[in-house]
Amino acid sequence: MGDNSASHRSVGFLLDLMNTGEAERIRRRIGLPVHARVDSAGDRAQLISSWTWRAVPSSVLLWVLEEDDPDLNAVVWRHSHADDSMRRAILRGVPFGPGRTARVPVDSVLRDSEEPPVPKGYAREGLVGALRQATAMAPARQAASMVLERADWRTVAEADRERPLPGYARWALVVRPDCPPELRTQFGAHRKFTNRVRRAGVLDGPAEYAATHGPASDTLHVLSLGHLLFPARVHDAEDALRPLVRDHLGDREEAWAVLAQLVGGFHGTVPELVATAGAIA
Known part of the structure; x- marks a missing residue:
């Protein structure tokens, strides 16, 4: 593995959950490079750019947007999995952080970027009208992409209470990672919706992602x-994984050495990786 490899960063993340002294000793014994600080803007940009092509659950993009950081918003804009609603919200300065209302400045690199086209149904019928007219998935997604502000979500919830929205519209809204939990509950607990939400990569938080x-x-x-x-x-992810690291790997150098060998080709989850390395060692 090269010094800047993803495998090194992966093992390093788990080692950082350990006592600092133990972690540094294990690093030396298994030949893991010294944990490098990310001090310069160039180092930060290089690391972040390596993330923009990775397939991630949609909720991960939302967690980045919740920082309400113009620089990070520009990173989400470039991500291959960002959708029209996210890109539209970024250019309009919509805040995502809990309780925040101030508009988020648009990073200078995006100021000449064009917003995704406004759907014809929305221009003709308005938000609720476009959602009610959606008789297929494509127009439903287009209409749902115009739900940006917290006020828009309230409008949708009120319209659905007055008269339930069509199934396609509900589907397009419920798989949005920023769909308010109370609106998902209002739409119902149908198993099909639950499966669609899971397949869309909507998560409760980083602990679920890590596990x-x-x-x-x-x-x-x-x-x-x-x-x-x-x-x-x-x-949240660190707190979820720390007990597993302690119980299965601890300060056993041989267990960490096995984990470093397995991580690059392991197809299971992080808890499965940690438990497997501990068992083999």
Whole structure:
């Protein structure tokens, strides 16, 4: 593995959950490079750019947007999995952080970017009208992409209480990672909706991501950038994984050496990786 490899960052993220002295000793014994600080803007940009092409659950993009940081918003804009609603919200300065109302400045690199086209149905019928007219998934997604502000979500909820929205519209809204939980509850607990939400990558938080998503190397690489991308949320993942690391790996150098060998080709989740390395050692 090269010094800047994703595998090194993945193992390093788990080691950082240990006592500092133990972690540094294990690093030396298994040949892991010294944990490098990310001090310069160039180093930060290089690390973050390595993330923009990775497949991630849609909720991960939302956690980044919740930082309400113009620079990070520009990163989400470039991400291959960002959708029209996210890009539209970024250019309009919509805040995502809980309780925030101030508009978010648009990063200078995006000021000449064009907003995704406004759907014809929305221009003709307005938000609620476009959602009610959606008789297929494509127009439903287009209409749902215009739900940006918290007030828009309230409008949708009120319209659905007055007269239930069509199934396609509900589907397009419920798989949005920023769909308010109370609106999902209002739409109902139908098993099909639950499965669609799960397939869309909507998660309760980073702890669920850390525990359930694989391959482990991809999940750990994203989490290793959490202090740059979603610092307000990454601690939830760390708290979820710390007991597993302590119980299965602890300060056993041989267990960490096995984990370093397994991580690059392991297809299971992070808890499965940690337990497997501990069992083999």
